[in-house]
Amino acid sequence: MSSALTLTSLSFTWPDATPVLDGLDTAFGPGRTGLVGVNGSGKSTLLKLIAGELTPTGGTVRVSGEVGYLPQNVTLDTALRVDEVLGIAARRAALHAIEAGDACEEHFETLGDDWDVEERALAALGELGLGRVGLDRTVGELSGGESVLLRLAALLLRRPDVLLLDEPTNNLDLYARRRLYAAVESWPGVLIVVSHDRELLELVDRIADLRSGAITWYGGGFTAYEEALTVEQEAAERMVRVAEADFRKQKRELTDAQVKLARRKRYGQKMWDQTREPKIVMGARKRAAQVSAGKHRIMHEEKLAEARERLDEAVEAVRDDDEIRVELPYTAVPPGREVLTLRNLELAHGARVDGLFELRGPERIALVGRNGAGKTTLLRTIAGDLAPVAGEARAQVPLRFLPQRLDVLDGGLTVAENVARFAPDVTGNRIRARLARFLFRGARADQPVATLSGGERFRATLAALMLAEPAPQLLMLDEPTNNLDMASVRRLVSALESYEGALLVASHDLPFLDSLGITRWLLLEEGVLRETSPGELHEEA
Structure with a gap:
């Protein structure tokens, strides 16, 4: 499979020195790839680096052909006409001028061979359920979901070699999602999609899991990815149990060795005190015993350190995704109330x-x-x-x-300060104890809301409302x-x-x-x- 997109030693750090990627090496080939990972892992940042909207701190992005990018938050000028968003306004104007009898050479140069530009544009809109949207309407007349589909239609019309979609189903209703799924399924080139939409992720050929700055590849859609992950995690948990048993064994052996060495030392001291042999012989034996004991102790300590390292590596391989826990007083609503x-x-x-x-x-x-x-x-x-x-x-x-x-919180305040606004009579310690249940522990509760990722901001907002x-x-x-x-x-x-x-x-x-x-x-x-x-x-x- 030839690579259409190659990332070499790709690094990116935000201006406040927060690292996102450090030396990422990977390649994306033809077909559909689902890019997944926890909030804050750098998925959207990676797409922006590929699209050229961000400049890498280090490394390179090499793309074969043109890149099309649908960002997570689509913002369009409400005064723009549909044909302007689709990028065909100039060609339409030239076509209409020619049809009206204006044979100016400039019109023919603008139009080129694209005589069916309007038909193709209307067909692209129709594929996404926007057939009733005329080319002369303005963006301000469309809903948020229709604006997303319009931006996607513009990309379909361009047919870029590499298509990047960041949470494309956000704000799309069930009907619009079905049309998006069909467009993704029939996409002929390279497609990378970031999404939490399980149904969309079932349509991809492979999953790229971005975690701790590295990508792990899995074949198939999201169900196959989950099954593979389950097998991996079961194996990782077995390795933890094996490593724990080995660590306990090495600790026992070190303790046993220390007991034996202590006995030998007492015995050697007893023999020294009784002086049954010449002092020079006893001294040589004592020194040899000390050297042997030192080597023995060092060997067991090294084995214990190696067992600890294997245990740490095994634990690191097990994913530890904490769950939010919410226990609210006085929320129970009796039936019929x-x-x-x-x-x-x-x-x-x-x-x-x-x-x-x-x-x-x-x-x-x-x-x-x-x-x-x-x-x-x-x-x-x-x-x-x-x-x-x-x-x-x-x-x-x-x-x-x-x-x-998610505009409930004040971006200039910390997570804890925002929650305190909703519960002014609650002590700071109680607020922090409650925030820990929403995975904001210790210093994380003191992060300014403006620095949080989308998922973290959502969690902070939910915490503020639930703890109010x-x-x-x-x-x-x-x-x-x-x-x-x-x-x-x-x-x-x-x-x-x-x-x-x-x-x-x-x-x-x-x-x-x-x-x-x-x-x-x-x-x-x-x-x-x-x-x-x-x-x-x-x-x-």
């Missing part, structure tokens, strides 16, 4: 809730729907961030809302798995499993929702909220 009431609710932008909707007891509700349907508007209205146009949205218990943009007082009995989450790696998603699920209040989650990530033990599914469709089921969602998608 009124938690939330929506009555004849009309929202900004036209969505509505007809009649009466009630959330009672510790229910777990999934809120799903297409991009732009109004899910975020509904949650913000319930949270009190937006006023309803008409009707009522009333929560009968303390609630907290985790927004998509009074403890929330209704927790609302808006697309919580955006930008989270697999380990962070597992930690989030672990946290929510031990949460005893009511839960309302808006998400396009069906596997994540399935893992939460959802009791009711609500679909916001064509401006109306109604009950649905996961089976219906899969069929429609």
Whole structure:
């Protein structure tokens, strides 16, 4: 397999001296590669280095051909027309001028042989479900998910030799995800995708696991990767047990040797005291015994040190991904307790809730729907961030809302200081004890929020909301798995499993929702909220 992308001794350090990569050597060949790793391991940084958006501190990036890059956070000028985003505005203008009878040579030079430029552009949009989006519309008229698909359509139209996708399914609804999956599956060149979307990662040919600045390769999709990792970890844990047993054995042997040497020393001293042999002979024997004892002790100490080193190496090979643990007081909601009431609710932008909707007891509700349907508007209205146009949205218990943009925290304050804002009456020691359950231990609790990775920032925001007082009995989450790696998603699920209040989650990530033990599914469709089921969602998608 020839390499289209080669990284040689690649290093990168942030301006504040935080190292990300140090001497990475690897190559990416034709086909689809899923790049995985925990938050903060450097996945997005690596894609930016390949795309040329960051300059390496050391080493080289060598690419065969053109690179196309879809960043994690797509920001487009809302005044741009669709054809400008697609990069075909000049050719369209030249084509229209020629068709209108303007035979200026400059138009022919601009157009070249691309006479079907509009047809190809509309076909690319159609493949991604944007067929109704005209080439003359502006970005400001599109939803966030449509903007992501539009940027992807521009890349499909260019057909770069190497395509880089960073969390491409963020903000995409179920229908848009299916179109993205089809585009990825049919991609003919080199593709590297960073994603927490399991379904997308099942489509790749191989997995590249970025951990501690090095890449380990696994063949197949994400399931094959997990199976291989399980086998590796079982073998690593067996090696730890073997190394521990060897270490204990070497400690016993060293202790036994020390006891024997002590006995010999006492015996030698006794013989010296009794002076049964000439002093010169006794002195020679004593010196020989001391040399022999020294060698014996050194040999056992070396064996013990080697056993300790083997044990340390074995322990290092075992992945130790801590899980979030949440034990909140006063969050339990008894069955039948009124938690939330929506009555004849009309929202900004036209969505509505007809009649009466009630959330009672510790229910777990999934809120799903297409991009732009109004899910975020509904949650913000319930949270009190937006006023309803008409009707009522009333929560009968303390609630907290985790927004998509994670803008709840002050970037200039530390993690501990941010949590203290939400729980002003709690002592610093109690805050730190609670933060340790969210994996912010010791000095990590004193990190400024602005320096955290996406997954760490999410964890800090979740900690601040969950540890707030009074403890929330209704927790609302808006697309919580955006930008989270697999380990962070597992930690989030672990946290929510031990949460005893009511839960309302808006998400396009069906596997994540399935893992939460959802009791009711609500679909916001064509401006109306109604009950649905996961089976219906899969069929429609």
